[in-house]
Amino acid sequence: MTTPSAPPHTPFDHRMAVFASESEFLAGALPFLAEALDAPDEPPPLVIAAPGNLDLLRDALGGDVKGVGLVPHTEWYTGSAANAIAQGAGHLAAHAGPGGRIHLLMEPVWGGRAGRSPRETAEWIRYEALANLLFAPLATTALCAYDSRVAGPAIVAAARRAHPDTGVYEDPIRLAAELDAVPLPPPPADADRLPGPAPAADAVRTWATAHGLPGSDAELFATAVTEAAAALGPLDGALLWGDAPACVCELRTLRRVDDPLAGFVPPPSAELEPGQGLWFARQVCAYVDVRDEGERASVRLQYG
Template identity: 40%
Template sequence: MDHQQPGMCARHHVGIHSSDEEFLAVVVPFLREGIAAEDEPDPMAMSTARKLGLLRDALGPDARHVDFHESAHWYRGTPANDLVVALDYYAAHAGPTGRIHMTGEPLWDGRSARQTTEWQRYEALVTELFTGFPPELMCLYDTRTAPPAVIEAARRTHPTERDRQGVRPSPLYTEPAVYAALETGPLPAPPPDTAGVGLVGDMTAGRRFAAEQAVTRGMAAERAERFGEAVSGAADYAVGQGCEQARLLLWSTRERIVCELRTSRGRITDPFLGFRPPGPEARPEDGLWNTRQVCEFVDMRSRESGGEGWSIRMETALASVG
């Protein structure tokens, strides 16, 4: 589905709070704006069960006009998976003009440092992705549960901050492409026992190689097939960029599997490859959308020191969780 509606602009706020009182002071007026808007459907609020209870009490009779969701039921996959949930919700619920108020609070318990960094990159992406969209979005960050570095990153990935005083520009805001580039650096080298295969012309061999290797290393057959399709998305992008040759490297640990596609020509200059959903017109990078949906981490690098060639490294767990 093409979600884009040119000529309109989303607003992407961060609502930072340090107490229940501040939480209500930020969220209740936001939701009442959505309720009062004549051209909008009911606003959506997502947070913990306890905080949703506070909202219901504070809103009183107006609570019946709010669509409540628990964060634990929404954030159940990778950031890429959660982004699809948000886009699908928007497509299904936005009003005729595209307007809707949506507010949500991410969960931080149990996230590794790498998972947190990936989520922050997606927060920067929201501003880029919703360019041309009309929703009013507010992401909630509680200083009692979110680490200080996460709070600072939130101020960098949201153009505006919203509190009981209203809306103001975020002084730390960094343009999405610039912010995404801040989180790149050299990747760890593959281990000595890495398996590899050369791809010449027919890149579909990469899909078979990845799926077969995944099964050999303990991944269930159906899941391995999806992993092969994810690798195929990277190979298809290489073909679309005119790369007739590539090399596929694959290795694993007891819990995870990693596959890296390497080319010897071209460079990657778009930090958001694979983050944008496919539209009505096919693009070489469309397969990378599925790659990001399947893999927990997808890292893209161009050769250092201005050399030719680039790589896409795809990583996920050998076994499904939950």
């Protein structure tokens, strides 16, 4: 039996609540919001949840609802897990108090993109795990609400391992490594190899257009590939395969990518700067998979 990792001693308070009825949702949400509203010198709390659960809160809070921000979760979680990290970081930068003080109640859309496949689910569990590292310096209090009627027992069990208050918390790096241990399908035998050690934007754009991506998407994909390549350093070539929307580029590096947060740390400004190519790629692409292989690595970018 593996002994659960000790919860991290950081200002970031990352909690989990599981509910299977309207009354159970309110039983978890209302005390959390009361705690937030009673917190001195803290901005109004924010609830990102299913529209029906927001209606429940409006009725239960009455006049106090004016002190709570309410956002339908289908308007917040509109893309990948990496997009959700950017959304959260942006909200904290704009609205949190000193040191990141704010209460957030967050209900992922497990009936939508997040739960549509085991691969997509793994991306979101990784996001939940790495949040413990990404937001560790901030005095943010987050309650992740899981509707077990939608998420199901396997997702709930996996999510418990990413939340320090559950008793089965796993070290985020270890959990991310476990998710990355699932092998990726090998590149197809007819994958196109780009000339040169590093891919040229024109070559990627031309290839993507020929394989069905519209011009603007081909431009984004080419930029993601070339910016990621620049951030990764020396390469040993690149492969391209697939058809729109699932165009794929695999970059072969000459060194390992040991940082589990590579491409997840929000940049200090909206302008892309040198070294931030993996962040841009994660924001643009549906999947960015990093696999260390001995002293080298492969980094696979899938656009759609």
